[in-house]
Amino acid sequence: MSPTIPPTVNTPASLAALTLSGGQLNPVFDPTVTSYSTMFIGTSSLTLTPTAPGQTITVNGATVANGSPSAPISLPTGTTTIPITVTSSTGQTKTYTIAAHQLGQEAYTKASNTTGGDLFGFSVAADENTLVIGAPSEDSLTTGVNGDQNNNGAGGSGAVYVFTRTGTTWTQQAYIKASNTGAGDQFGISVALDGDTLAVGAYFEDSTATGIGGNETDNSAPDSGAVYVFTRTGSNWSQQAYIKASNTDTGDQFGRSVALDGDTLAVGAVAEDSNAMGVDGNGADNNASTSGAVYVFTRSGITWIQQAYVKASNTGAGDQFGINVALTGDTLAVGAQMEDGNGTGVNSGDENDNSAINSGAVYVFTRTGSTWTQQAYIKAPNSGAGDEFGRSVALNDETLAIGAYREDSNGIGVNSGAEANDSVTDSGAVYIFTRTGSTWAQQAYIKASNASPNYRLGFAIALKGDTLVAGSSGEDSGSTGVGGDQLNTSATDSGAVYVFTRTGTTWTQQAYVKASNTGAGDQFGVSVALSGDTVVVGASTEDSNGTGVDNGAEADNSAADSGAIYVLR
Incomplete structure (x- = not known):
C-alpha cells in the first residue's frame, strides 16, 4: 500500500511590518490593507524597510532582504506608485502599493x-x-x-x-x-x-x-x-x-x-x-x-x-x-x-x-x-x-x-x-x-x-x-x-x-x-481649494503684470493687487 502523501498547505503571503525613511503611511500599516499613500516635501528619494520572515520580498521590482532597507527610490514632483510584492514559501503572492506624493x-x-x-x-x-x-x-x-x-x-x-x-x-x-x-x-x-x-x-x-x-x-x-x-x-x-x-x-x-x-x-x-x-x-x-x-x-x-x-x-x-x-x-x-x-x-x-x-x-x-x-x-x-x-x-x-x-x-x-x-x-x-x-x-x-x-x-x-x-x-x-x-x-x-x-x-x-x-503684501493663502491631489492657492494682492498660465512675468510687479493663483500637485 502506497504511503499517504499529506496535501500541500499553501502559506499565505503577507508583510508583517513596513516602515519608511521619511513621511508616514496613510492609513497606518496593517498587513491586511494593501493600498497606502504618503506625502513629501523637498525629499528627493525614499527607502522602504519591509518585514516578512521566511518570504521573498521585492520593492519597486528589486529584491530586498527581510528587515533591510530598499535601494533609494526617486521621488519626482507628483505621485510615484511603489509596489511591494511578497512571495511565500509555497509561491503565494501579495502586492502592496504606496502612492508617494511629492508636492510641487x-x-x-x-x-x-x-x-x-x-x-x-x-x-x-x-x-x-x-x-x-x-x-x-x-x-x-x-x-x-x-x-x-x-x-x-x-x-x-x-x-x-x-x-x-x-x-x-x-x-x-x-x-x-x-x-x-x-x-x-x-x-x-x-x-x-x-x-x-x-x-x-x-x-x-x-x-x-x-x-x-x-x-x-x-x-x-x-x-x-x-x-x-x-x-x-x-x-x-x-x-x-x-x-x-x-x-x-x-x-x-x-x-x-x-x-x-x-x-x-x-x-x-x-x-x-x-x-x-x-x-x-x-x-x-x-x-x-x-x-x-x-x-x-x-x-x-x-x-x-x-x-x-x-x-x-x-x-x-x-x-x-x-x-x-x-x-x-x-x-x-x-x-x-x-x-x-x-x-x-x-x-x-x-x-x-x-x-x-x-x-x-x-x-x-x-x-x-x-x-x-x-x-x-x-x-x-x-x-x-x-x-x-x-x-x-x-x-x-x-x-x-x-x-x-x-x-x-x-x-x-x-x-x-x-x-x-x-x-x-x-x-x-x-x-x-x-x-x-x-x-x-x-x-x-x-x-x-x-x-x-x-x-x-x-x-x-x-x-x-x-x-x-x-x-x-x-x-x-x-x-x-x-x-x-x-x-x-x-x-x-x-x-x-x-x-x-x-x-x-x-x-x-x-x-x-x-x-x-513671494512678495510683501501678496497675501498668498487668502483663498484655498483642494481636490484630489491638487492644492490651489489664491494671492489676490499679488502684483505681477503677466497674463495667462506660466507667463514668465512673475517678477514684474507693475500691476499692483492684480492677483494670482498657484496650483500645486
Whole structure:
C-alpha cells in the first residue's frame, strides 16, 4: 500500500511590518490593507524597510532582504506608485502599493486681462480638472460668457475665470460675467463648483428682485446681493439661474458666501437684519442689524427653488451668521465670526450670554427629507473675545474644520496644549471636529509651525478626506516654494499655506508652502481649494503684470493687487 502523501498547505503571503525613511503611511500599516499613500516635501528619494520572515520580498521590482532597507527610490514632483510584492514559501503572492506624493508647483496663473486692483484669486474652487477663480474687483462692462474683457467701464463689477487641465497643462476655458453687470457689484466675491455646475456670488449687486429669475435691472436695493448659477455642456458655459433672497433688502449682502453639493446650494447673506431664529422664521422683522442669514436652494432638472431660510438659534445683531458656509450631503455648516456667546465646545454654555465679543461660533444643520434642523452649536474650546472663530468653515463627510484667524495663542503645531496663552495676537488657529451619529467632538487644535503675531492662520481652509489646507495670509517669510525657511521674516504679509494630513485620529503638518515669487503684501493663502491631489492657492494682492498660465512675468510687479493663483500637485 502506497504511503499517504499529506496535501500541500499553501502559506499565505503577507508583510508583517513596513516602515519608511521619511513621511508616514496613510492609513497606518496593517498587513491586511494593501493600498497606502504618503506625502513629501523637498525629499528627493525614499527607502522602504519591509518585514516578512521566511518570504521573498521585492520593492519597486528589486529584491530586498527581510528587515533591510530598499535601494533609494526617486521621488519626482507628483505621485510615484511603489509596489511591494511578497512571495511565500509555497509561491503565494501579495502586492502592496504606496502612492508617494511629492508636492510641487504645477502652474502659476494670472487672468487673461490682468489689471491692477482686480483681486484675481480672492475666491477659488476646484473639482478634479476644473478650476474657478473669482476676481471681484475686475472692471469690464461686458455681460455673460466670453465677452469683451478689455472695456473697463464698470469698476469693481467683478469676473470669474474657468481653467481646465489636460495632463499637467492648464488652459483658460471661460471668462464669465454677470448677466446684469454693474459697477461695484463684486461678482466673484465667492465661488462654488460641483462637476459642471458653478455658483457665483455678487454680494454688492443692487436689484430689488426676490427669488429666482426676477427683474435684474431695478437697482434700487443697493448691496442687496445676488447669486448666479452657470452650467457647462461640453466646454461651453451658460447661465442657468439668477437668484435673490426671498426677503431681499438693501445692504443684506446675499452671496457673500456660497456652497454647492449636487443639486443643493447654500448662500450666506452676512448682513441680513431679521431677528428670526432657527429655520423658516419671519424674515421681515429687521430688528437685528447684520445678524446674517443663510438660504438653501434645491434644483430639479434646471429649476431652482428655495428650500429653507436659516438663522442662528441665538440670532444677535452684528453676528454675521453666513460669513462662510460649507455643505456636504444633508449637512450644512455656517460660520458666524462675530457671534458673542461665552460658551466653549459643543452645545455648551448659555448661547445668549454675549460677554465674549466677536469670539465667533459655528452652527451645524442637518436635513431630513426637505426639512432642516440645527444639530450643533459649536464654540472654540479656548473661546476668546475677538478670535472670530467661524471665519472659515470646511466640511467633508463626518469631519468639520473651522478657522479662527484672530485666535491669539502661542502654540506651535498640533494639540500644543497652549490654548490658554494669548500672547501671540492674531496668530490664528484651526479646529477639527468629528461626528459620531449626531454627536460632534473636537479632534484637533492646529497652529502653524511658525505661529507669529498677525499671521492669521485659518483665514481660508479646505478639507478633503484626511487632508486639510490652511491659509495664513499675513505670514511674513521671504522664502519661496515648498519647505522653505519659515523664520526668514523679510516679506510682510506675503502669506503662506500649510498642509496637514490625518492618520487615524492624529493630524500632522506635511507641508509649508510659499509662492514661487513671494512678495510683501501678496497675501498668498487668502483663498484655498483642494481636490484630489491638487492644492490651489489664491494671492489676490499679488502684483505681477503677466497674463495667462506660466507667463514668465512673475517678477514684474507693475500691476499692483492684480492677483494670482498657484496650483500645486
